[in-house]
Amino acid sequence: MNDRALTLELASTLGVAVTDDALAPLFALAPELVEWSINAGPDPRGTLRVAAWTRDRARVARVIPPEHAAMRDHLLCGDDFEGLGLALHPDQPPAARWWLLASEGAELAARARAAWPHHAAELAALLAAAGGDHALTAVGAELPGRETAYVRLADAAAAVRVLELAQVPVSRQANLFWKGICGLEPGGRAWPQVWAGHSIGRAGGWKFYYFARGDELRRTDAVLLDAVGAAPELRAACALVGGNAAIQLIGLTVRDRPSFTVYLGRL
Numbered sequence: 664m665n666d667r668a669l670t671l672e673l674a675s676t677l678g679v680a681v682t683d684d685a686l687a688p689l690f691a692l693a694p695e696l697v698e699w700s701i702n703a704g705p706d707p708r709g710t711l712r713v714a715a716w717t718r719d720r721a722r723v724a725r726v727i728p729p730e731h732a733a734m735r736d737h738l739l740c741g742d743d744f745e746g747l748g749l750a751l752h753p754d755q756p757p758a759a760r761w762w763l764l765a766s767e768g769a770e771l772a773a774r775a776r777a778a779w780p781h782h783a784a785e786l787a788a789l790l791a792a793a794g795g796d797h798a799l800t801a802v803g804a805e806l807p808g809r810e811t812a813y814v815r816l817a818d819a820a821a822a823v824r825v826l827e828l829a830q831v832p833v834s835r836q837a838n839l840f841w842k843g844i845c846g847l848e849p850g851g852r853a854w855p856q857v858w859a860g861h862s863i864g865r866a867g868g869w870k871f872y873y874f875a876r877g878d879e880l881r882r883t884d885a886v887l888l889d890a891v892g893a894a895p896e897l898r899a900a901c902a903l904v905g906g907n908a909a910i911q912l913i914g915l916t917v918r919d920r921p922s923f924t925v926y927l928g929r930l
Contacts (some may be wrong), residue, residue: 709750741766746803868918
């Protein structure tokens with residue numbers, strides 16, 4: 664099953680609707696990577712999100728939604744991946760999403776300040792806590808109404824500073840993510856790749872990402888699914904994607920209550 668057909672199958676499994684025509688712009692990118700993220704339970708950011716990633720700027724320019732194009736013009740720099748995506752809901756139309764990964768964090772930070780002057784205070788606080796402009800690793804938007812800055816947390820100290828900034832409360836989910844998965848405790852495991860994202864606007868909040876992809880000490884998919892208390896639908900989705908390491912990332916969202924997001928992909 665190709666990634667386009669798999670997206671339709673995943674949508675059916677998770678009870679959300681999407682048409683092949685709606686997916687056409689994403690797959691017109693001839694993406695190098697497709698990822699599917701699945702939120703636990705009802706979530707205003709969508710039940711299933713699909714993202715298609717490419718370095719081909721011309722292809723993105725041809726299909727990016729008009730409401731994202733002006734923002735893209737202000738932020739675009741470097742030669743790293745861009746992503747286009749859809750957030751799929753059971754009871755409303757899909758929402759378009761866009762991301763840009765940073766080739767050089769300081770350059771993207773300068774562009775983000777210029778493009779988002781209304782987020783200047785939040786962006787400055789995030790970059791300071793993460794260790795400086797170089798820590799900015801991506802930006803993204805779901806329009807209308809939400810922009811996100813992502814930073815790489817280079818070590819446990821940076822993670823603690825950002826957790827303090829975000830005022831993340833103690834919870835079972837947070838402890839499991841930080842101590843059980845990331846090893847944020849004395850004598851913990853070697854620090855993995857971890858990002859933080861601060862979304863501002865509609866359905867905003869904080870999200871933290873553990874990259875299972877590329878982690879030599881990663882647990883198996885079965886262990887990670889058990890850790891996040893995966894529902895049957897998520898387990899079925901993971902089985903559809905298949906392989907020994909379908910889980911690419913685990914996300915911890917901190918809004919009204921903490922919740923997990925599982926990111927799937929085929930490499």
